[in-house]
Amino acid sequence: MTAPAGGAATEPDPAVRKQPGTGRAGATADGESASVTVDAGPTEADWGAAVAAVRQLPADGRVLLICHVNPDGDALGSMLGFALGLRRLGVRRLQATFPGPPEVPEPLRGLPGLELLVTETEAEPEPDLVVCFDAASESRLGDLADRLAGKGTALVLDHHASNRGFGDVNLVDPAAAATSVLVEQLLDRLGVPLDAGIAECLYVALSTDTGSFRFDATTPAVHEMAARMLATGIRPGDISRRVFDSRPFGAVRLFGEVLGRARLEPEEAGGQGLVWTYATLDDLARHEQRPYVLEALIDPVRCTAEADVSCVVKQTAPAVWAVSLRSKGATDVSRVAVALGGGGHRLAAGFTGGGTVDEVIERIRTQLRAYDEGSGTDQQG
Ligand SMILES: [Mn+2]
Numbered sequence: 001m002t003a004p005a006g007g008a009a010t011e012p013d014p015a016v017r018k019q020p021g022t023g024r025a026g027a028t029a030d031g032e033s034a035s036v037t038v039d040a041g042p043t044e045a046d047w048g049a050a051v052a053a054v055r056q057l058p059a060d061g062r063v064l065l066i067c068h069v070n071p072d073g074d075a076l077g078s079m080l081g082f083a084l085g086l087r088r089l090g091v092r093r094l095q096a097t098f099p100g101p102p103e104v105p106e107p108l109r110g111l112p113g114l115e116l117l118v119t120e121t122e123a124e125p126e127p128d129l130v131v132c133f134d135a136a137s138e139s140r141l142g143d144l145a146d147r148l149a150g151k152g153t154a155l156v157l158d159h160h161a162s163n164r165g166f167g168d169v170n171l172v173d174p175a176a177a178a179t180s181v182l183v184e185q186l187l188d189r190l191g192v193p194l195d196a197g198i199a200e201c202l203y204v205a206l207s208t209d210t211g212s213f214r215f216d217a218t219t220p221a222v223h224e225m226a227a228r229m230l231a232t233g234i235r236p237g238d239i240s241r242r243v244f245d246s247r248p249f250g251a252v253r254l255f256g257e258v259l260g261r262a263r264l265e266p267e268e269a270g271g272q273g274l275v276w277t278y279a280t281l282d283d284l285a286r287h288e289q290r291p292y293v294l295e296a297l298i299d300p301v302r303c304t305a306e307a308d309v310s311c312v313v314k315q316t317a318p319a320v321w322a323v324s325l326r327s328k329g330a331t332d333v334s335r336v337a338v339a340l341g342g343g344g345h346r347l348a349a350g351f352t353g354g355g356t357v358d359e360v361i362e363r364i365r366t367q368l369r370a371y372d373e374g375s376g377t378d379q380q381g
Helices: 044-055 073-088 138-149 179-189 196-209 220-230 236-243 249-260 281-286 291-302 333-339 357-378
Strands: 063-067 094-097 129-133 153-158 169-172 263-265 274-279 309-317 320-327 348-354
Touching: 044 153, 044 169, 044 179, 063 073, 063 138, 073 094, 073 129, 073 179, 073 196, 129 138, 153 179, 179 196, 179 220, 196 220, 196 236, 249 274, 249 281, 249 291, 274 291, 274 357, 281 291, 281 309, 291 309, 291 320, 309 357, 320 333, 320 357, 333 348, 333 357, 348 357
Parallel strands: 063 094, 063 129, 129 153, 153 169, 274 309
Antiparallel strands: 263 274, 309 320, 320 348
């Protein structure tokens, strides 16, 4: 049942179909079939409130920065870049943290500002200002979400379309390629000059979320921001090697094994194809690897030319699986993820599932079929 699906197979990359210069790439590309309300981004009032929240801090004000669980380059880079900016403004009582084990993935251990990190339990219980980075909802902050309920101001910086604005002040822009785009703007409005430390953090964040400037989110504005970062003298070759192109030999062998069991199901996703694989805790143990090495596993999987949708299922506990989904453009994988209790973007999303690998994959197939039925007639022709 390989559906002809209009001209989809021969269509150019979705990037080519995008209206250049609108700067709203992923968020609105599929607007006619999406039920998500597309946020117009922060208003001048939002920016003003965010600037005021920082400026009105008392002299000894306690600031707690929080990014999402299992932090990636955008989460940590945005948080630490902002932390370094606040330090330049003279903020002294400053902590940065994230929920869960206080382990920074090896590729991000060169980030400036890591010395500001504290563990979840060391985090200030009653901060005057809490700033959250790259978290679409409070649930992504784990037990640290209770810090938002105190007397202090909660400021949210994020770019997930599903973010409903859980702070007192929300700088949420689904059109932003990374949370670091909002961080740069806020630091600019606060009058903080860029330095190499801040720039490296924001550059890592930006390059992580744009797939090293390869995804559709890579607008002219993204390259302009990257140019501002590079102008501080940071070295993109060193940074990219550290962040993207370096992994332990054990991880290389682990990837080989996990990729060797990948399955291609060309009939799924409305005939656009699904490719998937999985990694267990036992795989990690056998190769003596930490879970974060699997974050990069989706990249070789999504290379598969015969599949629009790619999926990596990673075991996090005996019957618990963290699932990463990617689409090349024909499928809105955030709809699949949201239906299964997760979230994300149109072309990159995820959720946590229970049961066995087969059960998790079957749930994805079912959602993909439901999606296909719901939007099959929306194919552009
Ligand atoms: Mn992000």
